[in-house]
Amino acid sequence: MRIHWLIGAAALLLTTASGHAKTLVFCSETNPENFGPMLATTSTSDTAAARQIYNKLFEFETGTTTLLPALAESYELSADGRVYTLKLRKGVKFQTTRNFRPTRAFNADDVLFTFERQWKKDHPYYPVNGGNYSHFNALNLGNALESVEKVDDHTVRITIKEALSPFLTNLGMNFLSIHSAEYAAQLLKAGTPEKIDQEPVGTGPYMLVNYQRDVAVRYRANPDYWRPQPKISDLIFAITPDASVRLAKLKANDCQVIALPNPADIDAIRKDPALKVESQEGLSIGYVSFNTEKKPFDDRRVRQALNMAIDKKAVLDAVYLGAGKIATNPIPSIVWSYNTEVKDYPYDPARAKALLAEAGYPNGFETDIWALPVSRPYNPNGRRMAELFQSYWGAVGVKAKIVSYELAEYLRRGRAGEHQTYELGWGGDTGDPDNFLYEVLGCAAVKTGRNNARWCNAGYESLVVKARQTSDKAERTELYKQAQAVFKEEAPWITLAHPIIFVPMRKEVQNYKIDPLGAYVFDGVDMN
Template sequence: MRKTNKVISTLFTAGLFATIHTTQAATKSLVFCSEGSPAGFDIAQYTSGTDNDAAEPIYNRLVEFERGQTQVVPALATRWEVSADGLTYTFHLREGVKFHTSKTFTPTRDLNADDVLFTFNRMLNKEHPFRVAYPTEFPYFTSMGLDKNIKAVEKTDAMTVTFTLNHVDAAFIQNIAMNFASILSAEYAAKLMASGNVRDINQAPIGTGPFVFQRYQKDSQIRYSANKQFWDPARVKVDQLIFAINTDASVRVQKLKKNECQVTSNPRPADVEALKADPQLRVIQKPGFNLGYIAYNVRHAPLDKLQVRQALDMAVDKKAIIDAVYQGAGQLAQNAMPPTQWSYDETVKDAPYNPEKARELLRAAGVKEGTELTLWAMPVQRPYNPNAKLMAQMLQADWAKVGIKATIVSYEWGEYLKRSKNGEHDISLIGWTGDNGDPDNWLGTLYSCASIGGNNYSMWCDEKYDALIKAAIATADKDQRIGLYKEAQHYLKQQVPITPVAHSTVSQPLRASVKGFEVSPFGRNNFSGVTLAD
């Protein structure tokens, strides 16, 4: 960890936590030890877990996932209907939903259809006035093809909104339950336009969620206060929610033990048993709906050659990596999504580990001994990769055995993601935790042509593959979808845009006093309905 981070950590412990403990005497505060700084709070712009966690307290969607589950339940829409042809979705909005009040904004009305239209039309239309004033991209929205498939978003009346699609999207309801579809205030956006402060939509967010954004200090803290006007009061059980940011997993664990935070993110596998033994703590463990993998940028030579990708793939000693990096909490991955995802094909298998064969393939591809490639290592811990630096060092050694010189590169997390999405890397360590329980969230979101610039870190675009996943999402027949997705899995495996490494068990440490916390199958930290025992 950089020295500057250590200084921040020391000052943070001495100053912020003294304030927190004083506050707790008068109010009920919950502190979450978070591992990274969000890039912003206009969540439609971002895809990482860090960004999603930071935005989650602020917003709601039309529909949402039940906490700790994968099923969709009503939220800002109380009910919806789907037309017989599967192309029209009609949502009936909840009455009396209040937007947050801040120092610079006081809403004059409740949520209505105009807010839904603003939220989605900004993503759909590059000429939307707000998007022209504040140019940005929406990687998740586009990577799932929603920018092409949503034909129109219209209001039937003040509290009814209709979405018309160009073709059937079997995962549409699951997709709009995700964070990128969080509903924004059209009234707030209009005020920002009038004042020339459009970027405040990202740094001074307004939503309808259970907590109101107060302030953010990068690499230090995010503060939220309880939304006393929240439409479901039972979900607001603490007065203050505080994200205490520290990139060092060992520091986060020590703060948890000292009750300086009550929930922490992503412990190191080596710390889990000691955490389980502490009577003041508990550790919730669940099979991870995740994948840690190596992404090869096929736009960079020599990775544009299939033989080269095959060689690097078979030169990876996965077993050694899983033993060292995951320390008992990882399962070997062979496919491009986890075995718990429906439509997973168990017949997809790895090429055998074979450094000698890898050398032969590299020679046949004309790759010279000592060829240099950059290998990007994530700066944060994730369940799908608890120690990217160590994994990178082991890959560096594996590939050195076959004549490839890998130079390890890293950046601050937000910068890492931004540069990776721009395709600046040769090879990157990355991963994914499923967001909605549908196979398209893996096979479409991560590897499709549309997801280049979003979550497709391999920059891989293949017409045959794309045709398979497009056909799969365009039918409601589950058996037909399974067949198409299985064919896509085999084809992707043959083309090697990625090397799957591991799926991991998720371990969630928290104080025994924390009540109501649910481990999300999608890897999110959600504090709606969470409280502390008296």
């Protein structure tokens, strides 16, 4: 797919058939991996596809983690907590694109396709585009589901093998964005099934017009959208990796909203009369993980020692520039069940050296530190962070070589476990503790590569699995608190920071709400 236009304020004054259009340009930090929510592993791809092009059965109210009906109007739950009967919304149209004209409205067949592609290995779409359904597999849904059945065109019955307290909120996650079974069948018949994740068709507020890697993604408002029409008729993501260039484009009005500003620029942006900044605490964490399948990181003492070797406050000041909170637990403090009694590892190089000697490394050892190649909300400057870790670890005798790759390659190699130590982070998808404690640190997530510490601890696993199986929130809270204590003792990560999300924009942008789940959402946004 190619695009041919100039990215500049004058060139973006587009016109619709009605003679009037509103165009908004969003300066994005990098390319999306793909336009397939089932395959996506980054918030960039979630923003580019799931939050613009698709809808889900249930969705989180923009700016909150409150779950609301969407393509499912309502549901009933059986007394044993295993059977969900969903009533689907009628009359919702799939998008008409240059390659697809739907002949029917959304129905139960589309729900079945969305589940079965990720679930059933004999499904014709299962292997398409690599078949790496990391969210579906990290949540162990393949084993949790007993059946997904079409009762009639507007009723679906989902039966799970045992009650799972986070199941309903999981239905609001981006990987369960509803796809058109009719479009999938058309592509399969044409011999081009791979296009389903490249030329997407959904029911969402915007349709993909075209995409040119390293340049831009262009969308147009969906004229058949089942909710009120978006105020912005033409939406453009200008791919701009450098934070200073993003800011320059914002000031020049070449972009009206930008991603991931340099925290050092926030004060100056706030003082600019043409600009404003929205901010809130993010539902995310930045961390460095240890590959516990590789020596010496299979030894808890080594992991604890390297935690104690890091001055987190100095890292927060240098990398986050104060725009964040030091992280103790693997979940943010705004998530219910956060364990306030867990204590962080102190900055104690002498104790770190003693632990290394106790583990058999009195003279230290050599390792790597993988540096995140792009700015993320949970890590604004991966290279700077790696340099600081290199220095701190060097002070206790551990020599670390900095390694990095282009983002897609970095993530692929990390999922494969090629690293020894690895910078990454996680942004919550639901606001439920399970979304952090099971999906990212559970044993099932080792197989998918989501758990890049490759840490599978029996005691921890029993706690988070038991928490998933009870609907009693007080009991779940206690189990999750115990799990956080086990995590801290075992130290598969160095927990670094829970960042503050900043979204700079032009003053004329109205009704923008920060998504605590990490995406950028433009449905409902207007321009003066």
